[in-house]
Amino acid sequence: MVNNITMTHASVNSGTAVILEVASVKYGWKNITNTDPITGKYDIVEAEYSGFENPRIVISGHFDVDSMLTSGITQEILTEFATIRSITPISLSIPTGETPTYLKGRPTAGYETDGDMTMLDTINVQIDSFDLNISGVSSDKGRNWDYTITCHETS
Numbered sequence: 148m149v150n151n152i153t154m155t156h157a158s159v160n161s162g163t164a165v166i167l168e169v170a171s172v173k174y175g176w177k178n179i180t181n182t183d184p185i186t187g188k189y190d191i192v193e194a195e196y197s198g199f200e201n202p203r204i205v206i207s208g209h210f211d212v213d214s215m216l217t218s219g220i221t222q223e224i225l226t227e228f229a230t231i232r233s234i235t236p237i238s239l240s241i242p243t244g245e246t247p248t249y250l251k252g253r254p255t256a257g258y259e260t261d262g263d264m265t266m267l268d269t270i271n272v273q274i275d276s277f278d279l280n281i282s283g284v285s286s287d288k289g290r291n292w293d294y295t296i297t298c299h300e301t302s
Contacts, residue, residue: 166216166220179198229277236271236301240269251268253302277295279294
């Protein structure tokens with residue numbers, strides 16, 4: 148569980164950071180490679196690096212509708228984030244540990260192989276999808292809502 152994950156955008160919650168409660172994070176990276184067979188060879192294919200997909204970030208957590216945090220995530224706020232149509236991306240901050248150490252975002256010069264890999268403490272994202280799960284089995288009268296937010300990094 149990662150504490151104090153926040154999402155921020157000027158159009159949501161009056162620009163105040165929204166706290167994603169009781170959250171866990173999955174970060175994914177996928178290179179794009181072309182793998183073509185070499186004519187007349189039967190052992191291994193030729194591989195050529197073509198780039199990478201934007202990193203994917205999946206955040207899962209839950210919130211208690213009977214004990215909401217001030218500036219905590221809600222269905223309404225999550226819907227506002229998901230429906231943003233703006234050239235300004237959502238800012239995601241994922242601090243971990245006591246110090247804290249941040250899950251880093253894109254370097255200012257981009258992911259250049261010969262560039263400066265000083266990555267930023269915030270990640271610019273766009274929400275691809277979200278899911279809410281409300282179950283009366285795991286909580287009294289369905290008060291605990293589980294959520295999963297899938298987003299991808301943008302520039």
